[in-house]
Amino acid sequence: MTNSEELWKEANKLFAGGVNSPVRAAVKPFPFFVERGKGAIIYTVEGKRLIDYVLGYGPLILGHSPDSVKEKLIKQLDKGWLFGTPSELEIELARKITSHIPSAQKVRFVNSGTEATMNAIRLARGYTKRSKILKFNGNYHGSHDYVLIEAGSAATEYSIPTSDGIPVEIIKTVEVCEFNDLDCVNSKLKKEDVAGVIVEPIMGNSGVILPEKEFLKGLRELTRTYNSLLIFDEVITGFRVSIGGAQTLYQIYPDITTLGKIIGGGLPIGAIAGKADIIDNFTPSGKVFNAGTFNANPLSMAAGIATIEELEKGYPYNIANKAAKAIVEELENIIKVKHTINHISSMFQIFFGVDNIKNYSDVKKANREYYMRLHELLLREGVFIPPSQYETIFTSASHDNDIVNETLYKFKKVISELM
Ligand code: PMP
Known part of the structure; x- marks a missing residue:
C-alpha cells in the first residue's frame, strides 16, 4: 500500500x-x-x-x-509537444500578454520565474551598461545568484535569506532597501550607478505586503531621474490582482515586467516583457544572451492561452476575489487576539501578534x-x-x-x- x-x-x-x-x-x-x-x-x-x-x-x-485548459492541452498532445522551431501558439500567447500588460510591447518566453528575473536583470545590465542592482528585503525573485540575497519565501523559512554558494563579488553588486522605503532607494540610486531596481509591486513572498500609496510612483520617478530601469516582478501578481497585473491596478508602468505562474496555466513558464527597444537587446537581435531548449514550449503556451481566455471572461476574478474577501472579513470577526491580515484581490496572509x-x-x-x-x-x-x-x-x-x-x-x- x-x-x-x-x-x-x-x-x-x-x-x-x-x-x-x-x-x-x-x-x-x-x-x-x-x-x-x-x-x-x-x-x-x-x-x-x-x-x-x-x-x-x-x-x-x-x-x-479546469476542463478548458485540459481540452487545449489534449489537443496539443495530439499534435506533439516540442519542435525546436517557432509555433503559432507563442504568437497567440504573446499577443494576449501585450494586450493586457500595459508596459509590454515585446516578450521573451523562458521556463520559470527564476529564468525570467535572471534574464531581466542581465537585460537591464546589458541595456544600461551598469552592473549594480537594487532589490528589496524579503522580496523573492527565484533561485539564481543575483537575487538570493535577503530573499523571502523559502529562503527566509529556512533562515538563509542570503544563500551559501553565492560569490561575494555578486553579493557586492546587489544593494538592498526595505520595501516602502523611498529614502533608502533615493540614497542608493544617488550613490551608485544602478542598472535596475527589481521589485515585487505587491509582496507575496513574505506573506502579503501592499505598497504604500506613493511607493511605486516614487520608484518610477527615482528610476527615471537616475536613468535606472524599473523591473516589476509580476510572477505572482501578473494576471492575478487584475488581468493587467499590479501595474494596471496602480497605474505605474515599469520598463521591464517579469511574468510566470498564471501565464503558463500550471505548466512551467516565465516571460520577460517590456518596451520593444529594451527587449530587442536579447539575442539574436541584440547582445544580451538568452536561449532555451524549452522556451515557448507548445504545452505551456497552450495552457497559458486557455487560462487567459477564461480570465478574459471576468468571472474567475469575481469568484476568486469574492472568496478571499468573504474569508478575510469573517476572520477579522473570529480572530480575537492581536493580528493583521493583509489582503488584495485573491491573495491574503494572516500575521499574529502584530x-x-x-x-x-x-x-x-x-x-x-x-x-x-x-x-x-x-x-x-x-x-x-x-x-x-x-x-x-x-x-x-x-x-x-x-x-x-x-x-x-x-x-x-x-x-x-x-x-
Ligand atoms: N518571482 C516571484 C515574485 C515569485 O513569487 C517566484 C516564485 N514563487 C519567482 C520569481 C520564481 O519563480 P519560479 O519558482 O517559477 O522559478
Whole structure:
C-alpha cells in the first residue's frame, strides 16, 4: 500500500531533505503526497480530501485541472509537444500578454520565474551598461545568484535569506532597501550607478505586503531621474490582482515586467516583457544572451492561452476575489487576539501578534509559531494553507460559496482551539 509516510521515507533516500523544492518539506510531521486535484480540492494518496489555498503557489487561478485548459492541452498532445522551431501558439500567447500588460510591447518566453528575473536583470545590465542592482528585503525573485540575497519565501523559512554558494563579488553588486522605503532607494540610486531596481509591486513572498500609496510612483520617478530601469516582478501578481497585473491596478508602468505562474496555466513558464527597444537587446537581435531548449514550449503556451481566455471572461476574478474577501472579513470577526491580515484581490496572509505589516522587518516580528499551528490544525480539518508565514494564501475561480462556507466552518473550529 502506498501512503505518504512510506513515500516520505523513500523520498528522503533520493532527494535532499526529501523534496525537490524546500517549502514542500515544511508540512509536518511529513508532507502529504498528492494523487490528484480538481477545482478547489486535492486528494492525497490516502484519499484525504483537502480544500487547497496553496494552488501550486499561485499559478492555478482557475483551480485544479479546469476542463478548458485540459481540452487545449489534449489537443496539443495530439499534435506533439516540442519542435525546436517557432509555433503559432507563442504568437497567440504573446499577443494576449501585450494586450493586457500595459508596459509590454515585446516578450521573451523562458521556463520559470527564476529564468525570467535572471534574464531581466542581465537585460537591464546589458541595456544600461551598469552592473549594480537594487532589490528589496524579503522580496523573492527565484533561485539564481543575483537575487538570493535577503530573499523571502523559502529562503527566509529556512533562515538563509542570503544563500551559501553565492560569490561575494555578486553579493557586492546587489544593494538592498526595505520595501516602502523611498529614502533608502533615493540614497542608493544617488550613490551608485544602478542598472535596475527589481521589485515585487505587491509582496507575496513574505506573506502579503501592499505598497504604500506613493511607493511605486516614487520608484518610477527615482528610476527615471537616475536613468535606472524599473523591473516589476509580476510572477505572482501578473494576471492575478487584475488581468493587467499590479501595474494596471496602480497605474505605474515599469520598463521591464517579469511574468510566470498564471501565464503558463500550471505548466512551467516565465516571460520577460517590456518596451520593444529594451527587449530587442536579447539575442539574436541584440547582445544580451538568452536561449532555451524549452522556451515557448507548445504545452505551456497552450495552457497559458486557455487560462487567459477564461480570465478574459471576468468571472474567475469575481469568484476568486469574492472568496478571499468573504474569508478575510469573517476572520477579522473570529480572530480575537492581536493580528493583521493583509489582503488584495485573491491573495491574503494572516500575521499574529502584530498590528501593522509594511515591510519584511515587520513580518519578522509576527508570531510565526502561531501561524504554523493554524496551518497544522486546518490541515487536520481538511484545509491546506501554505506551510510557511512567508507565502501567500490564494483563492481561485473554483472557490465558490460552498467551498468558502465549508472553509469558514473549519476556520471557526480551529481558531477557538488555537486561542
Ligand atoms: N518571482 C516571484 C515574485 C515569485 O513569487 C517566484 C516564485 N514563487 C519567482 C520569481 C520564481 O519563480 P519560479 O519558482 O517559477 O522559478
